[in-house]
């Protein structure tokens with residue numbers, strides 16, 4: 001009753017910020033994302049009848065909030081399998097955790113994949129995605145690879161792959177500007193924005209158009225159109241965050257310097273655009289062939305601690321020969 005899974009974080013180009021219902025963790029809007037194959041979470045799940053409760057170690061640390069979210073997902077998997085044993089869960093990220101690099105998305109995608117594997121379940125992808133969504137609304141996007149669209153449908157969400165990594169081999173450069181965890185989690189930040197930002201309703205109302213434009217740009221492999229809509233949607237989300245009370249200022253001075261640098265590069269003819277999630281890291285999305293130059297330019301920005309490069313990646317999968 002043990003299995004190991006690998007999943008990659010994802011970065012949304014048209015983003016998820018806010019929920020239409022807490023029950024089921026249903027997002028207010030759809031989203032469009034890229035899977036970052038160069039960063040990985042590896043998670044083992046070991047169901048053990050001798051355990052009195054689920055034990056969850058994330059990068060060697062135990063945290064009650066993470067454990068309760070993990071238990072909620074595992075309870076659904078246990079229900080599917082008719083099993084009551086608690087589990088030992090070990091999860092490791094090869095990138096900074098909780099710092100706006102979507103570690104919860106890769107974490108819960110790997111968790112449900114390993115959990116289902118350990119129980120010998122062969123669930124429909126839709127069911128697995130619904131279980132992952134309870135842990136993290138962005139996790140279903142890491143179950144698939146490449147460019148992924150998540151949409152609201154009735155009382156659930158549906159994910160589909162819009163392009164496989166080989167269909168449009170974009171590269172992502174991540175400029176890390178702070179290595180510690182963020183001060184306010186996405187979950188708490190969204191709840192606060194929903195209640196207090198005067199821009200939140202506009203964000204939700206204009207989101208459908210952004211999603212359609214992003215999707216059309218990906219389908220047409222129209223990089224300039226994707227750059228335009230992704231930067232707009234990112235800055236609109238940060239406008240909601242900044243106008244939340246108390247405010248959510250996820251950027252550092254280095255974050256802003258990187259945004260200017262990316263815009264300069266694009267003015268100089270380099271096909272690159274930026275996006276930033278609920279954290280201070282900047283993700284620069286590049287057409288094939290320019291990621292090396294973009295990485296060098298961002299590494300030279302004062303305050304950038306580290307630059308990571310990533311191709312598009314595959315969806316979550318069980319690791320063969322788990323030891």
Ligand code: 2P0
Nearest residue numbers: 012015016136137138186187277278
């Ligand atoms: C996104 N984020 O679309 C946006 C951009 C953060 C900023 O999806 O509450 O950690 O667990 O469902 O999954 C963060 O969402 O939040 C997120 P919960 P989650 O990538």
